[in-house]
Amino acid sequence: MEFSIKNGNPEKQRVDCVIVGVFEGRKLTEAAKCLDEASNKAISAVLKSGDMDGKLNATVTLHQVSGVASARVMLVGLGKQAEFAERQYRQVVRAAVKALPKGVASASFFLSEIAIKKANTQTKAAQLVEVVMDTTYQVNAIKAKKAEPKVLTKIAIYVDKSENTQAEAGVKHGLAISVGVSLAKDLGNLPPNICTPTYLGEQAKKLAKQYGFKVEVLDKAEIVKLGMGSFLGVAQGSVEPPRLIVLQHLKGKKSQKPVALVGKGITFDTGGISLKPGADMDEMKYDMCGAASVLGTFKAIGEMGLAINAVGIIPTCENMPDAGAIKPGDILTSMSGQTIEILNTDAEGRLILCDALTYAERFEPSAVVDIATLTGACVIALGHHPSGLFSNKDALAHELLAAGEMAHDRAWHMPLWEEFQSQLDSNFADMANIGGRAGGSITAACFLSRYAKKYDWAHLDIAGTAWKSGKEKGGTGRPVPLLTTFLVQRALKVK
Ligand code: BES
Numbered sequence: 001m002e003f004s005i006k007n008g009n010p011e012k013q014r015v016d017c018v019i020v021g022v023f024e025g026r027k028l029t030e031a032a033k034c035l036d037e038a039s040n041k042a043i044s045a046v047l048k049s050g051d052m053d054g055k056l057n058a059t060v061t062l063h064q065v066s067g068v069a070s071a072r073v074m075l076v077g078l079g080k081q082a083e084f085a086e087r088q089y090r091q092v093v094r095a096a097v098k099a100l101p102k103g104v105a106s107a108s109f110f111l112s113e114i115a116i117k118k119a120n121t122q123t124k125a126a127q128l129v130e131v132v133m134d135t136t137y138q139v140n141a142i143k144a145k146k147a148e149p150k151v152l153t154k155i156a157i158y159v160d161k162s163e164n165t166q167a168e169a170g171v172k173h174g175l176a177i178s179v180g181v182s183l184a185k186d187l188g189n190l191p192p193n194i195c196t197p198t199y200l201g202e203q204a205k206k207l208a209k210q211y212g213f214k215v216e217v218l219d220k221a222e223i224v225k226l227g228m229g230s231f232l233g234v235a236q237g238s239v240e241p242p243r244l245i246v247l248q249h250l251k252g253k254k255s256q257k258p259v260a261l262v263g264k265g266i267t268f269d270t271g272g273i274s275l276k277p278g279a280d281m282d283e284m285k286y287d288m289c290g291a292a293s294v295l296g297t298f299k300a301i302g303e304m305g306l307a308i309n310a311v312g313i314i315p316t317c318e319n320m321p322d323a324g325a326i327k328p329g330d331i332l333t334s335m336s337g338q339t340i341e342i343l344n345t346d347a348e349g350r351l352i353l354c355d356a357l358t359y360a361e362r363f364e365p366s367a368v369v370d371i372a373t374l375t376g377a378c379v380i381a382l383g384h385h386p387s388g389l390f391s392n393k394d395a396l397a398h399e400l401l402a403a404g405e406m407a408h409d410r411a412w413h414m415p416l417w418e419e420f421q422s423q424l425d426s427n428f429a430d431m432a433n434i435g436g437r438a439g440g441s442i443t444a445a446c447f448l449s450r451y452a453k454k455y456d457w458a459h460l461d462i463a464g465t466a467w468k469s470g471k472e473k474g475g476t477g478r479p480v481p482l483l484t485t486f487l488v489q490r491a492l493k494v495k
C-alpha cells in the first residue's frame with residue numbers, strides 16, 4: 001500500500017474514489033460541502049432521498065457525480081458530531097475501507113481534516129494508516145491457487161497544507177507500527193509445522209540483518225549450560241529442538257539501561273501429558289503470539305530507528321505428549337534455583353517464561369515486560385477486548401495502560417496481591433506450577449512474579465486478544481501497537 005499526503009479540493013481529484021464524511025442529521029463536513037457545491041447539490045439530494053443519514057459507519061457510494069473528477073464518491077456516516085472522537089474516527093475509516101467497491105485501486109480520504117478533541121493531524125494520519133493496513137491485511141494462505149493481488153494500492157490523505165509535516169510524520173509512524181503488526185499476524189497465522197522454534201530463530205536473524213540488531217539464537221546445548229531446567233522440561237517431549245532467541249536494539253545512549261521484552265514462544269501447545277481436549281486445538285498454534293509480538297515490536301522500532309536500548313528474549317519450544325515428556329508429579333529445577341512441582345503439564349507457558357525472566361537479569365534492565373498467551377482464565381475474566389496487565393510496580397503498570405489507550409490496544413490492570421501466592425504452595429517443591437481454578441490468570445502471574453524480583457516487571461496476558469476465532473480466524477498483531485507506543489514514550493522521556 002502506498003500512502004501520500006495531499007492538499008486540495010475533493011471535486012478536483014482524479015482517483016477511483018473520494019471519501020468524505022457526513023454527520024448525523026445530514027450535516028455535511030467541509031469536504032462534503034465542496035462536493036455538494038461542485039455537483040449542483042447532488043450530495044444534498046442523496047441525503048434527502050433517505051439513502052444516507054450520517055449514522056456512524058453507514059456508507060453509500062455514488063457513481064459519475066457531475067462536476068466531480070473522480071469516478072466515485074463515498075459518503076461515510078460519522079455519527080453525532082459531539083461524540084466524534086478518535087475511536088469513532090477509526091471505526092469510520094474501517095467502515096469506509098470495507099465498503100470500497102472491488103474495482104477501486106486509488107482512494108482519497110477527506111476525513112483527517114475533521115477536528116477531533118485531543119487528536120492532532122499526526123495522530124489522525126497515523127491512525128488512518130494503521131486502520132487501513134489492518135483492514136486490508138491478507139493472510140499468506142497456503143493454497144494451490146495463489147490469492148489474487150490486492151487492487152487497492154494507493155491511499156491519499158488530505159490535510160490542510162500547513163499540517164503537511166505533521167501528517168507525513170504520522171504516516172511514517174503508522175506504517176512502522178503496521179509492518180510490525182503484519183509480521184506478528186503472519187507468524188501467528190503460519191501453521192505449526194512451518195513456524196517451529198527453529199523457524200522463529202531464523203526470522204529473528206533475518207530481522208537482525210535487516211535492522212542492525214544484535215542477535216543470538218541459543219540451541220539446546222547452550223540452554224542446558226545456562227541451567228534452564230524448567231524451560232528444558234517443557235521442551236523435552238518434542239522432537240523439535242528448543243531455541244532461546246536474544247535480540248538487542250541498541251540505539252540509546254551507552255549508559256541507558258535497556259527495556260526487556262520477553263515473549264512466550266510455544267509454537268504448539270497440545271497440553272502435553274495433561275492433554276487438551278480436541279475441539280479447536282488447532283488454535284494452539286497461536287501460543288507463540290507473545291514471541292510474535294516481540295518480533296513485531298522490534299520490526300516497528302527498527303523501522304523507526306527509535307533512540308532506545310531494548311532487548312527481546314524469546315524462549316521457544318513445543319509442548320507435546322511423549323514417552324520422554326514431563327508428567328504430573330515431576331519436579332523441575334529452574335535457572336533461578338527454585339524448584340517447581342508439575343501438577344499440570346498444560347501450564348507450560350510460565351515454565352518457559354520463568355527461566356527467560358531469570359536470564360533477563362544479566363541485562364540490568366530498567367523494566368521487563370513479558371507477553372504471553374498464558375491462561376484461558378484471562379479470557380474468562382476479561383473477554384477479548386483488553387489484555388490482562390499485572391505488575392510489581394504501579395508506575396510501570398500506568399505507563400503501559402496509557403500506551404494501550406494511546407495506541408487503541410488497551411490493557412486492564414489486574415491484582416497481583418500477596419494473598420493469592422499461597423495457592424501455589426507445594427509439599428514437595430518450592431512451588432507448584434498451578435494454583436487451582438480460582439483466579440487462574442492471577443496465580444499464573446504470581447508464579448512469574450517469583451522470578452521477577454530483581455527489577456520492575458509487568459506481564460501482559462494476551463490469551464484473549466492475540467487472535468480471533470470463528471469466521472475471522474486469524475492473528476490480530478496485538479499488542480504490537482501497545483508495546484511500540486510504550487517504547488516510543490520511554491524514548492521521549494529518557495532523551
Ligand atoms: N496456552 C494456554 C492458554 C490459552 C488457553 C490461551 C486458551 C488461549 C486460549 C496455556 O498454556 C494453558 O494451557 N493454560 C492452562 C492453565 C491451567 C492448566 C492452569 C489454561 O488456561 O487452561
Ligand code: MN
Nearest residue numbers: 269346347348
Ligand atoms: Mn498450555
Ligand code: ZN
Nearest residue numbers: 266269287349
Ligand atoms: Zn500454552
